[in-house]
Amino acid sequence: MARSALTRARVLSAAIGLADESGVESLSMRSLGARLSVEAMSLYNHVSNKDDVLSGMTDLVWAQIDLAPGVDDWRTAVRTICVSLHHAFLRHPWSCRLHGTTAGVARLRYIDRSLMHLREGGFSAGVAYHAHHLLDGYVLGYTLQVIDYTSGDQGASDAMQELVASVSSEMPYLMEHIEQHVSGVPDEPGFEIGLDQILDGLERRL
Structure with missing residues (x-):
């Protein structure tokens, strides 16, 4: 063949x-x-070289994002984009760490469409600027946490558990937090809860 x-x-x-x-x-x-x-x-x-490969493959991941075409409601559109970006990064964890190091057409289109939904939703250029960076940073940060938890070194995890146990009596609120974190992985509802809180805050700016 x-x-x-x-x-x-x-x-x-x-x-x-x-x-x-x-x-x-x-x-x-x-x-x-x-x-x-x-x-x-x-x-x-x-x-051309390895950098060209990294740039090209990263842009293909950005091209997977649902940019909410035809969605008139700014909140629905922006939420769709953020959730889609989060899932794209989870499918390709390496791309999350390359965020900001490459800029292809698909990534530029993501930025443009995100800003478009915010501006056409009634936000000023200044507020849209800050809103985009806030949302982009939230998706990146939360997704990196998930990736780190799911790909963490077992030895490092054991060492952390020993450290926590040694200070448990001194840090009750930390222990309370850990009890709610017992799965060891930030849950999917957690991502969307945080995202909705950001969108609630932005909505109050209109």
């Missing part, structure tokens, strides 16, 4: 698969070539 022709899209898709399975630190031109069963040098006909 003839092998599929090598294209930029195929290279980036393979890079995403490799990063999803083994982490972005496992990605190199050599490992990517091996995954595609080609010599690493042949990749340079489709990508």
Whole structure:
């Protein structure tokens, strides 16, 4: 059977698969070539270098975001975008850590559409500016917490448990918090509760 022709899209898709399975630190031109069963040098006909690969694969993740086209209500639209971004990052955890290091067309479109929904919803340019960064930062921060909890080193987790046990009598409110955190993973409702609180605050600015 003839092998599929090598294209930029195929290279980036393979890079995403490799990063999803083994982490972005496992990605190199050599490992990517091996995954595609080609010599690493042949990749340079489709990508400039590793940075180009990272930029391209990250932008493909941004392209997965639901930008709420045709949604007139600003709150529904912005909420849809934030939840979609959160889920895209969870599907591809490595992309969350590359947030802000690359800027392709899809990421720029996400910023533009987020601002559009806020501006057309009645917010001034100044408030929309701060609102976008607040929402973007919330999604990034919360998602990173989830990723860190689910991929944490067991040794580090055991050490933390020992530390907490040693100070439990001195820090009752910490222990109370830990009891509510017993699963060890920020829950999905928690993300949306926090998001709704931010949106409630923004709504009061109108």
